[in-house]
Amino acid sequence: MSGLSRRSMLRGAAGAGLGLLAAPALTACGSASADAVTEGPVRLSLWTHDPGYIKTFQRAVGDRSLMRGSRFDYRMRFTNAAGSDVVTRMIAQAVADGNTPDLAGVIIDQFPRVMGSSIAENLFVDLSETVRPYGNTLLKLAPYSVGSTPYGLDSDNSVSVLYYRQDVFAEHGVPEDTETWQELARHGKRLYDRHRISLGMVSTGDNGSIVNGFLQFLLQRGGEVFDVDGNLTLDSAEAVETLDFMARGVQSGFLMSLPDPYGGSCAAALKSGRLAATVMPNWYKVYGLEANVPEQKGKWRIRTLPRFAKGGHLASTLGGTAFCVLKDKPHTEAALELLRRVYLTREGQLLRYRSGGFLPTLSTLYEDAELRAITDDYLGGQRVFDVYGEAVADLPTFYQAQGMQILTDALGGTILRALQGRTSAAAALNDGIEAYRQQFKR
Structure with a gap:
């Protein structure tokens, strides 16, 4: 779908009474009209409600082993806002053809706001092919899917x-x-x-x-x-x-x-x-x-x-928070690759657990020897x-x-x-x- 028709669809959804509020613009990088970046330096814009995700992505892009072999050299620009504001402002910016993020953290109870009027379809990358290789081993796709199409990867099994x-x-x-x-x-x-x-x-x-x-x-x-x-x-x-x-x-x-x-x-x-x-x-x-x-x-x-x-x-x-990739942006491909590395690899899931205590969403990792050996001092040294x-x-x-x-x-x-x-x-x-x-x- 073209950018023009997508904006028309979103404007129509706003006119149908979805409660989209006018909001101040949030800073992000790039514009939809620029050419897609396929390699080299990129500065991704990420919006989230939780500083824990900022810390996690900062650590991830600085982790040489996790980033080894990437076509992109990542830098990050973060915007911290209330969970409801992330969704409201993201849609408002899309309607106005303004600056939207490259990656957005959507709290589980906010995702229903994009499930109707083809909003998720027009805003986010369809992750069907991205998650297909993982089959049933990838958990918690359902809350962030419209029909059978997943649009976000959860940060924690909760x-x-x-x-x-x-x-x-x-x-x-x-x-x-x-x-x-x-x-x-x-x-x-x-x-x-x-x-x-x-x-x-x-x-x-x-x-x-x-x-x-x-x-x-x-x-x-x-x-x-x-x-x-x-x-x-x-x-x-x-x-x-x-x-x-x-x-x-x-x-x-x-x-x-x-x-x-x-x-x-x-x-x-x-x-x-x-x-x-x-x-x-x-x-x-x-x-x-x-x-x-x-x-x-x-x-x-x-x-x-x-x-x-x-x-x-x-x-x-x-609970839970999924990260979604905004579609048809200059850095969409780079954002999708970063999400894959941080959310769909063993190394990325271990980094997320060490960084913020986020439980793996790949079921196979619950048999991982490194994780099984972890003890928790607050819980009396329990495994x-x-x-x-x-x-x-x-x-x-x-x-x-x-x-x-x-x-x-x-x-x-x-x-x-x-x-x-x-x-x-x-x-x-x-x-x-x-x-x-x-x-x-x-």
């Missing part, structure tokens, strides 16, 4: 495991190898009744936090939000069971209600020892535990999640890839659709009412689904 205080479990007779959530819930009720200690949490703040907490449990239970074709599949027995489990957990004290998993109230619960376990992804160790309770180093461990009695998976997933390897072998797939953000807003309040015991799980989900269908027409 594997949800159970973090738990080993000392608290030992003191109060909670088995570390409890098989099911139902068993752990019974121990949690006992601990709460006797000591006001909870073994998990639910979010009760903003809609995003509320729904994400529900989805993390739902995916593990084997439920889905959308199918691969974008059809809503939330009206299911698994969804009702999951929300009912969470609501009963809050009522018994097994699960603690907190505004969010990162704020002051959660930090206070961790520091006091009242929150002694929680389900969260691998990145929570840095952003939730080490950030809030560094003094508890050595007391925490991880394990695969207890199973639901009626089935599901050993793990779940929450964490023993746990992550088992979890990745049974990781659920998360499909998104264009209406995901609308669904989140529709469900937030209804799920909260169920968690507070003001309505049943079935009624809450029915109300949320009905509100979504009234607002979003495919």
